[in-house]
Amino acid sequence: MSTVSNSTNIFWQDCQVGRPERQKLLNQKGCVVWITGLSGSGKSTLACSLSRELYTRGKLSYVLDGDNLRHGLNKDLGFLPEDRTENIRRTGEVAKLFADAGLICVASLISPYRRDRDNCRAMLPDANFIEVYMNMPLQLCEARDPKGLYKLARAGKIKGFTGIDDPYEPPINCEIEIKHDDGVCPTPTVMAGQVVTYLEKKGFLEH
C-alpha cells in the first residue's frame, strides 16, 4: 500500500503474471533503447532497421517515435522548454511500461536536453536503459535535411530549432555511439548491427 504526491488513495496492484513470465513467453528481456540526436541524424532510420533486424531474429520490439507520439499521447504539447520536458517524461514513462511488458522498446526522439534523458534513465533499472547517441555533425544533418526543417529554421520560420537556435546536449556516458567516418554515415544495417550486438552481449535477446 502506498500513496503518491498528487493523489492519496491510490493502491498499487500486483498481478501473478509479471515481467518474468512475459519475458519467458517472448524469450527476451524488456529494455529501452533510447536513440538521441539532431534532426536528420538518422534516428528513425536506425529505429526501423533495428526493429527489422530484431524481427528476423524472432524478437518483439516497438518503436516510440517522437513525431508519431505528438499526433496522439503528446498532442496537447508544443515546443516550449516545459512542453519538451513533459514530452520526454511521458515518452519515458510509456517506454518503461513497454519494457515492463517484455518488449525491446526503441524510443527515437531528438531529446536534446541531458537532464530530460537522465530522468528517463532514472525511471528504469540502470542496465535496462540503453542510450544510443547519433553522433553526426550538424553540417551533415543540415545537408540531408530530409524534412526541410533546417531550411525553415535558417530562414527564421521555425524558432527554437535544435542545433540552430536551441542547444543539443550530447550524452556524456552513453552505451552506444553511432559515428560517421569522415562525413560518411554507416549504413542502416551496420548501425542496427551495432545495437543488436550490444543487446546480444548483454543478454537481452534471451530470457
Add this chain to the structure above:
Amino acid sequence: MSTVSNSTNIFWQDCQVGRPERQKLLNQKGCVVWITGLSGSGKSTLACSLSRELYTRGKLSYVLDGDNLRHGLNKDLGFLPEDRTENIRRTGEVAKLFADAGLICVASLISPYRRDRDNCRAMLPDANFIEVYMNMPLQLCEARDPKGLYKLARAGKIKGFTGIDDPYEPPINCEIEIKHDDGVCPTPTVMAGQVVTYLEKKGFLEH
C-alpha cells in the same frame, strides 16, 4: 506528410515491421480490453485473472491499471473532472500503442464517464475496443470496500467519489457485461473465461 494541431513540422514515420508482422510473431491480434466499473467491483481481479488465463494459452497481454498509472505517466493529474478526462485520454492513447504493438492490452480503470470511454473507443478500429462492464450493485462494492475508500467517502473525507458523490455512467452498448447473480459474484476464473471466450470467438487469439 501531415501536420497536427499544436505543432506543425511533425512527420509520420512508418516502419517496415508493422502491426501485421508483430501479430504474426505473437500469433494473436492486438486489442484493448477496457474494464470499467465502480471501485470494488472486481476490475483488478478480472484483469489479473484474464492475464493469467491468456498466459497459460501462450498469449501476451499487459495490464494498464488506473491506480498504477497514477504513480507514473499520470502522476501530474488529480481528480478534478478535467484531470479525470486527461487521465482516461492518456490511458487510451497508451492502450492504443500496446494494441498496435500486438498485445492484448487490459485497461482497468473506474472510467466513470461515458464520453471519456467513447473517446478511447474512437481512437481504435471499432472491433479492437472491447468494453467490459463490471455490473455490480453499489451496495455490494461498498460492502466489499477492499481499499476502505467507501468508508472515507461516506465520512466526507474523500470528495467526488464515484458512486457516492460523483456519477458512474454505465455503458449503453458494451461488448461484455459481468453480472452478479443475486448478489453473488462470478469467480475470477469464470469472469476471465467469459472474456477469453469472446476473444477466441472474435479471432484475437490467432493472427
